[in-house]
Amino acid sequence: MSSGQGRADRVYDIVLYGATGFVGQLTAEYLAEHAPEGLRWAIAGRNAEKLATLRERLPGGAEIGVVQADGADPEAVRELARQARVVATTVGPYITYGEELVAACADEGTDYLDLTGEPEFVDLTFVRHDARARETGARIVHAAGFDSIPHDLGVYFTVRQLPEDVPITVDGFVRAGGRVSGGTFHSALTGFSRTRQTAAAAQDRKRHEPRTVGRRAYAPVSAPRYAKEVGAWALPLPTIDAAVVQRSARALPRYGPDFRYRQYAAVKTLSFAVGGVALVGAVFAAAQVSPARRWLGDRLKPGEGPSSEKRAKSWFSVRFVGEGGGRRVFTEVAGGDPGYGETAKMFAESALCLALDDLPATSGQVTTAVAMGDALIERLRAAGITFRVAASR
Numbered sequence: 001m002s003s004g005q006g007r008a009d010r011v012y013d014i015v016l017y018g019a020t021g022f023v024g025q026l027t028a029e030y031l032a033e034h035a036p037e038g039l040r041w042a043i044a045g046r047n048a049e050k051l052a053t054l055r056e057r058l059p060g061g062a063e064i065g066v067v068q069a070d071g072a073d074p075e076a077v078r079e080l081a082r083q084a085r086v087v088a089t090t091v092g093p094y095i096t097y098g099e100e101l102v103a104a105c106a107d108e109g110t111d112y113l114d115l116t117g118e119p120e121f122v123d124l125t126f127v128r129h130d131a132r133a134r135e136t137g138a139r140i141v142h143a144a145g146f147d148s149i150p151h152d153l154g155v156y157f158t159v160r161q162l163p164e165d166v167p168i169t170v171d172g173f174v175r176a177g178g179r180v181s182g183g184t185f186h187s188a189l190t191g192f193s194r195t196r197q198t199a200a201a202a203q204d205r206k207r208h209e210p211r212t213v214g215r216r217a218y219a220p221v222s223a224p225r226y227a228k229e230v231g232a233w234a235l236p237l238p239t240i241d242a243a244v245v246q247r248s249a250r251a252l253p254r255y256g257p258d259f260r261y262r263q264y265a266a267v268k269t270l271s272f273a274v275g276g277v278a279l280v281g282a283v284f285a286a287a288q289v290s291p292a293r294r295w296l297g298d299r300l301k302p303g304e305g306p307s308s309e310k311r312a313k314s315w316f317s318v319r320f321v322g323e324g325g326g327r328r329v330f331t332e333v334a335g336g337d338p339g340y341g342e343t344a345k346m347f348a349e350s351a352l353c354l355a356l357d358d359l360p361a362t363s364g365q366v367t368t369a370v371a372m373g374d375a376l377i378e379r380l381r382a383a384g385i386t387f388r389v390a391a392s393r
Contacts, residue, residue: 010083011042011065011083011084012040012041012042012083013039013041013084013086013355014031014041014042014085014088014352015041015084015086015088016042016044017044017045017067017069017080017088017091018044018090018091019043019044019045019051019090020043020050020051020054022305023090023347024045026340026343027090027344028043028054028058030345031348031351031352032060033059034348034352034383036356039352039356040065041064041065042064042065042067042083042084043055043065043066043067044067044069044080045068045069046069046070046071047068051066051068052066067083071091071097071101074104077100078107078108080101080104081105081108084110085111085354085355086110086112086354086355087105087110087111087112087113088114088144088347089113090114090347093121093190094114094116094121095120095121095194096190098116099121099124105133105140106129106133106136107132107136108136108138109137110138111139111140112133112139112140113141113350113354114141114143115143115144115145115343116142116143117147117148117240118190118240119198120194120201120202121142122240122243122365124201125140125365126205126208126209126365127201130364131364133363133364133365134363138363139363139366140364140366141354141365141366141367141368142365142367143240143368144347144350145344146338146342146346147239148241148245149380150333150335150338150385151174151241151242151244151263151333152248152367152369153368153369153373153377153380154320154331155172155245155249155261156369156373156377157331158170158320158329158331159254159259159322159324161327161389162322162324162327163325163326164254164256165256166256166257166324167324168255168256168260168322168323169259169260169323169324170260170261170322170323171227171229171262171264173230173232173266173318173320173321174237174263174265174266174317175265175266175316175317175318175319176314176316176317177314177315192288193288214257215250215253215257216257216259217246217249217260218259218260218261219242219243219246219260220262221236221238221242222236222264224236227264227266229321230266232266232268233267233268234264234265235264235267236262236263237263237264239263241263242261244367244368246261247370248369248370251366251367251370252369266319305339311336311341312336314338314339314341315334315335315336315338317332317333317334318332318333318334319331320332327392328393329389329392330391331387331388331389331390332387332388333385333387335385336384342385345384345385349376349380349383350368350372352379353372353379357375357379358375359372359373359375
């Protein structure tokens with residue numbers, strides 16, 4: 001049974017914190033339209049007026065709870081965690097605003113879910129709060145949007161198409177058409193400006209994290225190359241996704257005794273590849289200088305996003321090439337607007353999965369594949385996100 005199902009005394013099954021932000025509103029709308037009858041859920045944030053306005057326009061708004069909580073008020077955050085079986089938060093950058101809520105959920109035995117793509121934050125919460133969450137039975141699940149569900153569950157799905165108990169390699173190739181979210185952009189800027197702190201947090205995690213015995217899982221960053229298997233130039237992606245996949249592989253024996261994952265952005269032309277590398281380099285350099293970082297941040301602010309018409313034209317595809325035991329398989333995870341619409345869908349379905357589904361018994365900091373695996377894949381398929389085997393031999 002899902003550990004969350006043992007907390008029937010809580011006021012709410014799910015509390016969505018940061019509900020009045022752009023992705024928060026999309027998630028609230030999705031929950032209002034797709035939540036099963038009888039689900040006890042609430043929207044939460046610091047601005048009571050904005051919460052009331054949002055509730056009024058949501059379908060079935062009269063049945064939706066409202067919880068006012070300022071992230072700067074530790075007791076209010078604790079009270080929020082006490083009321084919920086699952087707290088799902090969109091409030092980032094998480095390194096700035098997230099830890100108090102993780103700590104509260106770990107202490108109260110409340111499942112915690114977020115959208116972070118910030119490695120420093122994930123490593124910090126592991127070191128400071130994983131042990132406590134294991135004591136109380138809380139599940140701390142990070143990166144439950146486009147970072148990193150298509151990649152984490154896509155690799156999990158791919159591995160399940162290959163033989164068991166053999167060395168396995170998987171390469172992921174990401175294509176997308178759409179605009180990055182304001183929250184994601186600001187999280188990236190924050191991460192670019194905190195490379196020293198990020199490296200220190202990673203080293204601290206290594207000192208605390210138990211070593212995998214008798215198995216190996218690694219995610220090296222490879223050089224750019226032309227990938228004949230997908231007919232595109234492959235640029236290494238220094239995102240959190242590969243680290244999330246690696247943690248799933250370390251936790252789940254199904255990934256085999258020796259597992260390797262590499263992740264790339266797939267682009268059609270060499271000139272586009274060179275331009276993409278140059279652009280990322282320029283943003284990284286600008287993020288090191290406070291005035292330039294503020295200027296970039298003003299170009300796309302958190303809580304802002306494109307129109308529904310523009311989102312409807314956006315898309316993503318992640319293709320995987322998996323090999324093991326003499327078998328090669330090509331799989332794909334694909335959907336619509338990655339930065340907003342599909343992220344809200346993935347996030348909402350993850351919250352519903354944690355609150356309602358029969359899941360493996362897990363606790364502490366766990367990935368989406370470890371915590372939810374097959375149950376979440378089935379939810380996402382039913383919601384219109386593709387998981388398919390394209391070819392195998």
